[in-house]
Amino acid sequence: MKRTPLYQAHLDSKGKMVDFGGWEMPLNYGSQLEEHHQVRNDAGMFDVSHMSVVDFSGAEAKAFLRILIANDVDKLQTQGKALYSCMLNEAGGVVDDLIVYYEDDENYRMVINAGTTHKDMAWINAQAQGFAVVVTLMSDLAMIAVQGPNAREKVFAAMGGVEQVAGALKPFNAASLGALFIARTGYTGEDGFEIMLPASSAEFTWKMLLEAGVKPCGLGARDTLRLEAGMSLYGSEMSESVSPLEAALNWTVDLSDESRGFVGREALEKLTPEKTIVGLVLEGKGVIRDHNQVLTNLGEGEVTSGTFSPTMGKAIALASVPKGSEGLCEIEMRGKRVSAKIVKPPFVRNGKILV
Structure with missing residues (x-):
């Protein structure tokens, strides 16, 4: 190891x-x-x-990052400003989620996930062909x-x-x-x-x-x-087969510039997401686990991340459910159905319970 x-x-x-x-x-x-x-x-x-730090430098660093990720680095105009986004595949699935930091139009820094570094670097280097950009794994x-x-x-x-x-x-x-x-x-x-x-x-x-x-x-x-904090985890709330639109990460996708043909854009524009990520708070006792089945007013879903919240003293989860699900739902736990409330994350932020 x-x-x-x-x-x-x-x-x-x-x-x-x-x-x-x-x-x-x-x-x-x-x-x-x-x-x-x-x-x-x-x-x-x-x-x-x-986790891996990747630096991008060169005359076309900005142009390259504008097609590599779904959010638009053109928003970054101040030195040190950060942007959260996803790298997508051609089908609109998430290759990885990341943060990119702006130094200037020819220099950027990106932080990617540990478990995806090898495939991320292969993907980035493949997309970089033809661009005047140097990609350096730090x-x-x-x-x-x-x-x-x-x-x-x-x-x-x-x-x-x-x-x-x-x-x-x-x-x-x-x-x-x-x-x-x-x-x-x-x-x-x-x-x-x-x-x-x-x-x-x-x-x-x-x-x-x-x-x-x-x-x-x-x-x-x-x-x-x-x-x-309601923060997504790669491999749980999103993956190569789950788009940011299905992972409640719409805010990380910028479609405002119609001329910006980022990887996965065409697929996203054709996608009509049927599911989204919501928060769950268990009504009774127990701990919600990953992959527990969820039954909402609009149909079935699945827990993507479940745990016991030390701050709230209750079991909480993020779950992929039919879009528009609301109110109470049931979670299949150890052969029993337990009631839970559908909420909008985050559950806790800056020490305050929000749900």
């Missing part, structure tokens, strides 16, 4: 290591529940160095996500000089400080930063954050936090 530059730091903090898509990663450091609440109430940090970088209501002030306390460049950053913007790239983004529904830095600096930075009172958190808490 592959290891991140922070592998030893995880062992030092007694991380329970598991196989995560071929990477040896910490599931938790003792209590997943405590780690979840740590992020909601204070500040926690995640090693996300298994394999010498590590990434640490620091998240929570106190995340920013603890990052500033731990990392000298960072506040000068990142103190005024608005959400979904990034700034550089030497080899550091600091983005005010995350996957938890809380404020904070995702910090990209040289692999050689990762362990020292992790220790400085520990000393500033940031607690390490594992994959378990990361998943319950992202699900409470």
